[in-house]
Amino acid sequence: DGGITQSPKYLFRKEGQNVTLSCEQNLNHDAMYWYRQDPGQGLRLIYYSQIVNDFQKGDIAEGYSVSREKKESFPLTVTSAQKNPTAFYLCASSITGTAYEQYFGPGTRLTVT
Amino acid sequence: QKEVEQNSGPLSVPEGAIASLNCTYSDRGSQSFFWYRQYSGKSPELIMFIYSNGDKEDGRFTAQLNKASQYVSLLIRDSQPSDSATYLCAARSGTYKYIFGTGTRLKVLA
Numbered sequence: 601d602g603g604i605t606q607s608p609k610y611l612f613r614k615e616g617q618n619v620t621l622s623c624e625q626n627l628n629h630d631a632m633y634w635y636r637q638d639p640g641q642g643l644r645l646i647y648y649s650q651i652v653n654d655f656q657k658g659d660i661a662e663g664y665s666v667s668r669e670k671k672e673s674f675p676l677t678v679t680s681a682q683k684n685p686t687a688f689y690l691c692a693s694s695i696t697g698t699a700y701e702q703y704f705g706p707g708t709r710l711t712v713t
Numbered sequence: 714q715k716e717v718e719q720n721s722g723p724l725s726v727p728e729g730a731i732a733s734l735n736c737t738y739s740d741r742g743s744q745s746f747f748w749y750r751q752y753s754g755k756s757p758e759l760i761m762f763i764y765s766n767g768d769k770e771d772g773r774f775t776a777q778l779n780k781a782s783q784y785v786s787l788l789i790r791d792s793q794p795s796d797s798a799t800y801l802c803a804a805r806s807g808t809y810k811y812i813f814g815t816g817t818r819l820k821v822l823a
Contacts, residue, residue: 631809633809633811640815641815642717642801642812642813642814642815642816643757643801643803643811643813645810645811648809650808650809656809690756690757694809698745698764699744699745699747699762699763699764699805700744700745700805700808700809701745701747701759701762702747702759702803702805702811703759704749704756704757704758704759705756706755706756707755707756
């Protein structure tokens with residue numbers, strides 16, 4: 601089955617700890633994205649990657665880091681510098697074509713206390 | 714600031730009726746538009762996309778785009794209680810830049 605997987609589904613961490621969220625896709629999409637969703641707000645872009653070994657900051661990159669060593673994988677690290685890390689994190693990938701449709705993984709809900 | 718605006722709702726419709734969801738976008742250069750359905754606690758699921766003026770139909774769903782008015786809509790025919798969800802509208806305003814609205818909550822009453 602083709603799709604995007606994210607793990608874990610739920611993650612609990614203490615303040616001050618770095619945490620890495622996994623995102624893998626087998627859709628053969630070149631571009632991958634990380635968004636954050638908070639209640640009452642639209643999806644906000646953290647980072648995106650057009651191609652392996654290249655990525656760009658989105659609107660809210662501070663306190664986050666990413667890597668893109670393989671086409672299939674785009675992990676996100678939430679560092680202790682991120683002031684409000686508790687959120688629903690969504691990984692996505694997009695098809696290169698006319699519309700550039702974007703598809704989402706199931707998400708990781710991170711709670712930091 | 715590029716924006717996509719949606720009425721937050723809730724929009725309540727009786728079962729079997731047509732639900733009409735609307736959004737407007739500010740970036741006239743936006744190239745394609747998307748409707749996602751998001752159930753509570755789940756991730757967004759792409760249900761329709763459109764990039765040409767006019768209508769696009771897929772089963773019970775019709776997306777409508779009017780670039781002159783910067784307006785996108787989604788019609789859901791024969792609404793079912795299982796259609797109750799939040800619907801997100803998104804506009805692609807660059808090759809890799811997607812702007813999302815905050816969503817409209819739809820309630821289909823049995």
